[in-house]
Amino acid sequence: MASAPHVPLEPPERLVRVLTAWEGEAGRAWLAELPARLQEYLERWELTPERVQQPGGNISMVVLVRQADGTPAALKLGLITAETAQEHAALAHWDGRGAVRLLRADAEQGALLLERLHTDISLRSLPDAKAMLEAAGVLRRLWVPPAADHSFTSVADYTAHLADQLRERREQPWAAEVRPLVDEALELRDRLLADPPQPVLLHGDFHHGNVLAADRLPWLAIDPKPLVGDPGYDLARLVRDRLETLVAAPAAQSAARRRLGRLADALDVDRDRLRDWSFFRAVEAGMWSLSVGDREDGELLLEFASWL
Template identity: 55%
Template sequence: MAFEPPQRLVKALGEATYEGSSAAARAWLDELPALLQAALERRELTLERVLAPGGRSSLAALVHRADGTPALLRLAPPTARPDAAAAALACWDGWGACRLLEGPLDGDGALVLERLHAEVSLRSLAEAKALLEAAGTVRKLWVEPPAGHAFDTVAERTAGFGGALDAVAEADAALRGLVDAARAARDELLAVESELLLLHGDFRQGKVLSGERTPWLAVGPHPVVGERAYDLAGLVLDRLDDLVASSAGASTGRRRVTKLADSLELDRDRVRGWTLFRAVASGAAALRAERHGQAEVLLEFASWL
């Protein structure tokens, strides 16, 4: 099977910053046509078309199963941990998230998922309505993790940002105070971790799509176990471009933290702390990948908190 992988996927994998990731991403992309063909044949799927621009961590293709049921095939490299995503989707079993129809076979990184309307996400709604629907959706995902699970904890996941934070602090003295504040917030939050629930891990408006059996369903989990405030922080950081461009952006951003925390009955200070850490950590990672515009927006928002 010959085709060109979507450029969004190629670009995103090329920006990965952990050791050895670039070489691994290139090797996986080179093998992608053969991997897709093998995944289709093993599952008796008929390819309709590859979605473009598609996602940033996996290839998405519209397919039909052997019985004619429409579905979505996601094919991800091992670094994206498709097995963890499959385990989380199996745990939710369609409650608040797309349903897993078939998981990876022999570690091939392929997931067959319930087909949703990929072109219609919560980002198509006005912000107030989108935040309301997002809060209702993410609440459903916060469940007890299965016994013996292999999901990362929030402590483990956030420790992985250490290299990017160190690099930013060393390269730009003006950002050291912000990096120190983010580290202090993380340490304080982890010192008193209040709960260990299964979280989406990468929740935002663009990860909630329109469905048939229920209006909105989450997709693309990067599952992690920890407190709900960590997950909610990702939602706070949505649509930051418009917020930062506003003359009242700082006050509006702080009100967003308060409003979302209150709507889900979470501690405001813990939501604020995780939002600060995630904004600075994501900004540092963006700088490391030379996405300077995105980094500027994230770090500007973090300075308001």
């Protein structure tokens, strides 16, 4: 169904800004093709647009739509990257268990039709303790064995690439003071991968902002960057959620360690493994931030790692 002319369908400002900055010419080319691609899927899948989700994602545009029978849904058009290429496969495997349900997909074009969630209400709307409790419940549903013939990237392979980048950034002049943290992160990764637990399907980017209110279940995850491997790797991103608030709290270092312990206990994840993955992921994220000139976030992430 063709789009109604009165519905604005311009890509969100954040999407334009991020894709232009992160992806350069490839991002600009994708943005130039986006209006025609959007119209194509509105017509092909017989969708009537209601509004563009704002502020939207960093590399995807989400349009709230109605299907031909009037059922609400969300059309997601995203730039395909190594991290997002298997999003459709993960959603299909979960089939609505803990995650948004996939209704239709054209994976080669990065087009997904998803069940409609309450897109403006995430776990960030809850107090921290309640949000962590709900997040743990969602993860329990997501951590299932992958299919025997799955094509998901392993945590070992994915973090090998991150480790190579860490080694390169370690040698930059701006990294001189934090090299001991980088060395420890790399050593911990090697140790973690030497004795991995039973692998499960992971979300890959699990935090409060990626869990939305729903009708089928109270909360459902969105935007997976799926991997297969150690549950502690997935949980490590949640450990540092709302970091700015955590840092501002009294006795922040102790609060961070208590949070780590509570999450490990709630999800039956080994505390030491969770601590080590949390350290690695915080150092990796901090070094990335420093490498792109975001000194404030970079220093905050590295300070958090040092607390662990």
